[in-house]
Amino acid sequence: MSFLIDSSIMITSQILFFGFGWLFFMRQLFKDYEVRQYVVQVIFSVTFAFSCTMFELIIFEILGVLNSSSRYFHWKMNLCVILLILVFMVPFYIGYFIVSNIRLLHKQRLLFSCLLWLTFMYFFWKLGDPFPILSPKHGILSIEQLISRVGVIGVTLMALLSGFGAVNCPYTYLSYFLRNVTDTDIVALERRLLQTMDMIISKKKRMAMTRRTMFQKGEVHNKPSGFWGMIKSVTTSAPGSENLTLIQQEVDALEELSRQLFLETADLYATKERIEYSKTFKGKYFNFLGYFFSIYCVWKIFMATINIVFDRVGKTDPVTRGIEITVNYLGIQFDVKFWSQHISFILVGIIIVTSIRGLLITLTKFFYAISSSKSSNVIVLLLAQIMGMYFVSSVLLIRMSMPLEYRTIVTEVLGELQFNFYHRWFDVIFLVSALSSILFLYLAHKQAPEKHMAP
Amino acid sequence: MASLDRVKVLVLGDSGVGKSSLVHLLCQNQVLGNPSWTVGCSVDVRVHDYKEGTPEEKTYYIEFWDVGGSVGSASSVKSTRAVFYNSVNGIILVHDLTNKKSSQNLYRWSLEALNRDLVPTGVLVTNGDYDREQFADNQIPLLVIGTKLDQIHETKRHEVLTRTAFLAEDFNAEEINLDCTNPRYLAAGSSNAVKLSRFFDKVIEKRYFLRDGNQIPGFPDRKRFAGGTLKSLHYD
Numbered sequence: 001m002s003f004l005i006d007s008s009i010m011i012t013s014q015i016l017f018f019g020f021g022w023l024f025f026m027r028q029l030f031k032d033y034e035v036r037q038y039v040v041q042v043i044f045s046v047t048f049a050f051s052c053t054m055f056e057l058i059i060f061e062i063l064g065v066l067n068s069s070s071r072y073f074h075w076k077m078n079l080c081v082i083l084l085i086l087v088f089m090v091p092f093y094i095g096y097f098i099v100s101n102i103r104l105l106h107k108q109r110l111l112f113s114c115l116l117w118l119t120f121m122y123f124f125w126k127l128g129d130p131f132p133i134l135s136p137k138h139g140i141l142s143i144e145q146l147i148s149r150v151g152v153i154g155v156t157l158m159a160l161l162s163g164f165g166a167v168n169c170p171y172t173y174l175s176y177f178l179r180n181v182t183d184t185d186i187v188a189l190e191r192r193l194l195q196t197m198d199m200i201i202s203k204k205k206r207m208a209m210t211r212r213t214m215f216q217k218g219e220v221h222n223k224p225s226g227f228w229g230m231i232k233s234v235t236t237s238a239p240g241s242e243n244l245t246l247i248q249q250e251v252d253a254l255e256e257l258s259r260q261l262f263l264e265t266a267d268l269y270a271t272k273e274r275i276e277y278s279k280t281f282k283g284k285y286f287n288f289l290g291y292f293f294s295i296y297c298v299w300k301i302f303m304a305t306i307n308i309v310f311d312r313v314g315k316t317d318p319v320t321r322g323i324e325i326t327v328n329y330l331g332i333q334f335d336v337k338f339w340s341q342h343i344s345f346i347l348v349g350i351i352i353v354t355s356i357r358g359l360l361i362t363l364t365k366f367f368y369a370i371s372s373s374k375s376s377n378v379i380v381l382l383l384a385q386i387m388g389m390y391f392v393s394s395v396l397l398i399r400m401s402m403p404l405e406y407r408t409i410v411t412e413v414l415g416e417l418q419f420n421f422y423h424r425w426f427d428v429i430f431l432v433s434a435l436s437s438i439l440f441l442y443l444a445h446k447q448a449p450e451k452h453m454a455p
Numbered sequence: 456m457a458s459l460d461r462v463k464v465l466v467l468g469d470s471g472v473g474k475s476s477l478v479h480l481l482c483q484n485q486v487l488g489n490p491s492w493t494v495g496c497s498v499d500v501r502v503h504d505y506k507e508g509t510p511e512e513k514t515y516y517i518e519f520w521d522v523g524g525s526v527g528s529a530s531s532v533k534s535t536r537a538v539f540y541n542s543v544n545g546i547i548l549v550h551d552l553t554n555k556k557s558s559q560n561l562y563r564w565s566l567e568a569l570n571r572d573l574v575p576t577g578v579l580v581t582n583g584d585y586d587r588e589q590f591a592d593n594q595i596p597l598l599v600i601g602t603k604l605d606q607i608h609e610t611k612r613h614e615v616l617t618r619t620a621f622l623a624e625d626f627n628a629e630e631i632n633l634d635c636t637n638p639r640y641l642a643a644g645s646s647n648a649v650k651l652s653r654f655f656d657k658v659i660e661k662r663y664f665l666r667d668g669n670q671i672p673g674f675p676d677r678k679r680f681a682g683g684t685l686k687s688l689h690y691d
Contacts, residue, residue: 033554197496262496266535
């Protein structure tokens with residue numbers, strides 16, 4: 001009986017998460033596009049719903065809500081479904097939509113998408129070989145095999161995003177790094193842009209006039225198309241069309257220049273807006289946060305290095321460690337069991353919420369930057385895949401932040417994975433990502449003032 | 456050659472509707488083989504005979520300024536784009552017949568371009584809402600073009616065309632629906648070609664001819680003093 005009640009609670013919450021994912025998709029991601037294939041929206045919302053359910057189960061674990069056996073059952077079921085989606089459904093649909101975009105292969109869509117999926121499975125399987133992720137006790141087709149590989153990919157993603165985010169956050173918040181941009185700079189750059197456009201226009205005018213006189217005289221300008229066209233154009237060409245190709249090359253160079261100038265001008269405008277923002281109250285608050293985050297970032301890099309160099313993986317979680325310190329060193333006595341439960345709930349809750357929110361925001365930004373009307377379906381599915389893998393690996397890693405008594409369920413459900421390996425791998429990739437972000441941002445920062453002071 | 460008079464026509468619309476293909480078709484009478492992202496603004500030129508076939512025939516250059524981007528871009532990108540909206544003589548609004556959102560976004564596009572021009576003289580609408588009266592008052596000729604007609608199935612065609620007719624009415628503009636990969640839609644003598652020609656003639660008239668048919672005495676493009684910054688001149 002209690003099992004039924006528990007299941008109905010779980011299902012209700014899953015429906016809620018599904019609805020939230022649906023809304024997010026419609027309002028945020030696909031703001032400017034029309035949803036023509038509802039399959040994509042459904043898949044995205046389903047992935048989101050099941051990922052959030054996993055987090056919900058962790059919270060329930062800590063709070064002791066619901067029956068223990070029904071929790072275990074739902075864990076297993078959830079995990080199976082999510083793996084099914086991440087390894088079978090989403091990659092297959094990604095292949096299907098990629099193939100649909102290519103006109104040639106349109107007729108045999110299903111065949112080619114199956115081929116693509118098989119290629120994906122092959123590489124996915126190969127991924128597990130170089131890593132010591134499993135004890136050799138397990139068979140070929142077990143949940144542990146799949147989870148371990150999904151975990152590797154997800155942890156790599158998490159560490160990359162974490163590393164970049166940890167460095168980028170203070171860089172964006174601190175106003176110390178803002179370049180000084182004045183109105184005259186912007187006006188000068190705009191003037192250059194318009195001059196370039198005018199040069200392009202005058203060349204195009206010549207080309208249009210030449211084409212018109214050629215057309216009136218009966219000559220035809222054939223653009224050298226294809227391999228034979230190019231060979232033919234070497235030996236025979238009308239004088240008018242030779243002229244045209246020369247001017248076209250000049251125009252191409254000028255157009256490239258105009259694109260560069262446009263991007264630089266947009267950059268200057270953005271910097272000017274940030275300077276104005278930093279003078280407001282909110283801006284000053286973020287500036288202060290920036291100092292705080294830069295200290296946090298340095299500390300994290302330091303800890304990652306220590307972990308790798310001294311080959312240690314933390315055995316106790318921050319909550320228990322914190323309680324130990326307060327009880328033993330500061331001598332404050334309080335009900336350990338009660339407080340450890342609540343504090344770990346709050347801590348884990350904060351970690352979960354911030355990682356979900358951070359991921360959704362990052363995904364939205366990526367989506368706006370790279371999608372177009374043709375590729376929007378493929379990109380959304382890729383993002384759903386990344387999101388699913390990210391959340392599964394978060395569950396893996398969050399185990400570390402929980403006190404021992406709550407870790408058992410995660411260990412039980414996920415099987416005998418080498419959890420230590422994942423933490424080490426996270427530290428390594430985090431370090432690599434953070435250091436390369438620092439290098440990258442340093443180079444970008446150095447290069448920019450030189451660019452816009454050039455004559 | 457370069458001493459012919461010219462007019463400037465903006466080509467606006469969402470990403471991916473086919474502005475670059477359209478401009479290429481209009482200017483070079485050829486289909487664009489490899490469309491790619493437009494960053495910033497790409498320009499092309501068409502030679503047009505004003506009042507063709509009459510004794511007052513005169514040749515003009517029509518510059519098509521194809522501005523890339525989306526309505527929801529960051530305000531820094533919008534400010535950069537605004538530099539292209541100066542001294543515009545005509546606007547072509549392009550939307551994708553298979554994507555309703557691109558048609559709806561045309562209102563925002565036209566406001567973005569027209570507000571730029573209204574700054575010295577008229578009312579500055581700051582909340583970006585669509586206001587029909589603004590279009591009634593508008594002096595700049597508009598043309599609405601719907602692309603990807605070939606991708607609309609026969610059965611849905613009537614419904615789509617009714618919708619676009621309403622859209623064109625809202626803008627007080629003519630409309631043309633075509634497929635940019637097929638030059639036959641703009642073949643000489645077809646009704647689309649006639650509408651296009653009429654639009655270009657209207658643009659040229661507004662720019663160079665006063666209401667009584669006399670030509671406006673030529674003077675260089677007006678300098679704009681918007682907001683205290685000096686906008687640069689066109690070099691002819």
